[in-house]
Amino acid sequence: MAERKKIAFYTLGCKLNFSETSQLSRSFPSEKFQIVDFKDEADIYVINTCVVTEKAEKKSRAAINQAKKRNPDAIIASVGCYSELRPEELVAINEKGIVLGTYEKFNLLEIIDKEEKNISSKEELVKRFIPSYSTGDRTRSFFKIQDGCDYFCSYCTVPYARGRSRSATIAEVVKTAEEIVSTGIKEMILTGVNVGDFGRKNNERLIDLLKKLDNIDGVERIRISSIEPNLLTDEIIEFVASSKKFLPHFHIPLQSGSDKVLKEMCRRYDTKLFRNRIEKIKSLIPDCCIAIDLITGFPGETDNDFNDTFNFISSCDISYMHVFTYSERENTPAAKRTDAIQNSVRNERSKKILALSEKKKNIFLKNNIEKIKNVLFESDNDNGIMYGFTENYIKVKTPFNKELINQIKKVKLLKIEKDGIFAGELIS
Numbered sequence: 001m002a003e004r005k006k007i008a009f010y011t012l013g014c015k016l017n018f019s020e021t022s023q024l025s026r027s028f029p030s031e032k033f034q035i036v037d038f039k040d041e042a043d044i045y046v047i048n049t050c051v052v053t054e055k056a057e058k059k060s061r062a063a064i065n066q067a068k069k070r071n072p073d074a075i076i077a078s079v080g081c082y083s084e085l086r087p088e089e090l091v092a093i094n095e096k097g098i099v100l101g102t103y104e105k106f107n108l109l110e111i112i113d114k115e116e117k118n119i120s121s122k123e124e125l126v127k128r129f130i131p132s133y134s135t136g137d138r139t140r141s142f143f144k145i146q147d148g149c150d151y152f153c154s155y156c157t158v159p160y161a162r163g164r165s166r167s168a169t170i171a172e173v174v175k176t177a178e179e180i181v182s183t184g185i186k187e188m189i190l191t192g193v194n195v196g197d198f199g200r201k202n203n204e205r206l207i208d209l210l211k212k213l214d215n216i217d218g219v220e221r222i223r224i225s226s227i228e229p230n231l232l233t234d235e236i237i238e239f240v241a242s243s244k245k246f247l248p249h250f251h252i253p254l255q256s257g258s259d260k261v262l263k264e265m266c267r268r269y270d271t272k273l274f275r276n277r278i279e280k281i282k283s284l285i286p287d288c289c290i291a292i293d294l295i296t297g298f299p300g301e302t303d304n305d306f307n308d309t310f311n312f313i314s315s316c317d318i319s320y321m322h323v324f325t326y327s328e329r330e331n332t333p334a335a336k337r338t339d340a341i342q343n344s345v346r347n348e349r350s351k352k353i354l355a356l357s358e359k360k361k362n363i364f365l366k367n368n369i370e371k372i373k374n375v376l377f378e379s380d381n382d383n384g385i386m387y388g389f390t391e392n393y394i395k396v397k398t399p400f401n402k403e404l405i406n407q408i409k410k411v412k413l414l415k416i417e418k419d420g421i422f423a424g425e426l427i428s
Helices: 015-025 054-070 081-085 087-093 104-114 158-162 170-181 206-214 234-242 259-264 271-284 303-315 343-366
Strands: 005-011 033-036 044-049 075-080 098-100 140-144 187-191 221-224 249-255 289-296 320-325 372-377 385-390 395-399 408-416 422-426
Touching: 005 015, 005 054, 015 044, 015 075, 015 104, 015 140, 015 187, 044 054, 044 081, 044 104, 054 075, 054 081, 054 087, 075 081, 075 104, 081 087, 081 158, 087 098, 098 104, 140 170, 170 206, 206 221, 206 234, 221 249, 234 271, 249 271, 259 303, 271 289, 271 303, 289 303, 289 343, 303 343, 320 343, 343 408, 372 395, 385 408, 395 408
Parallel strands: 005 033, 005 044, 044 075, 075 098, 140 187, 187 221, 249 289, 289 320, 395 422
Antiparallel strands: 372 385, 372 408, 385 395, 408 422
């Protein structure tokens, strides 16, 4: 029997990328390939790239160069969003490698066998939906239910990299969900570029999918990873509030707390609608974790605009923020503007929002002290400590016990340690 080739995978960017990398790795048969850590020497390196920010692009290029140093003779495949949008840049640093676009990456095994090289796939990209889910974590799975976006926000390259919005049918998603459950995974995180747009082109609705998933036997917990505020309906919020499987955790992109800036970003809501969504959630699910995304330093963002954002967030009952310093993305309308904000100002604004996020997070955590929550424990043994997450996405630690792996246990949240993680006492 021929010796198995060693293959390593590395993922940058979003949860969607993680689900797709895992799907891609399963296409390599175990009798021919051995998956190794990206830090190890391998025969094949696969790097799933990202272009959301300049920093993500830099990390993508660095990963390619790291792989080249580890084994100069290895096949290096850069795939995904960066490879789709600007393949020539990756070909320049990876001349002997493979550069594959967003759709063609799923044919990587066949392409390696044929010794093909550089393929982007814009025609196919907008037509087909490729289901994906992650299995690297024994407890949770990132489950792609939607791909692409029709929104074309003025700062964003994702629609150009991933194509137009598309999804499988409800029946197809349920079938894949049952496949995930059969692996023993207890929690699914529904992911996509614009999850709330699920099913629109199939004359179906996200809420109808959620109801179907709620009735699948075996899955115990389901999260919605991110959903646009204009697509987060009262019906969805009320459903999550009443469901025993869908968890009290929302991730809602805000991007700016200034209505002027939101309009220039081509976002499809205003701060009034966003506040309404937050208040609706908290009225029905007081302990709900609400995370938001925010961009600082968008072109033309004045001091007054930033202050509006800061004050708006201060007044909203959110749990924490993902803060992005605006980064010019090639060929987007925002990048062509002549009123760019100085990088030093962008960075200073990000620091202020991050400090506000820490205050919000501390308040959220302190409000949960002494409460009893359900924690799904993960498999990692960190020097005798194991971790898990409550239903409202609070990280908890306890002494490692292999009997707890992939189990949901009632835990009393005792105190917040210096690392910001709760020490918990098992109740049952």
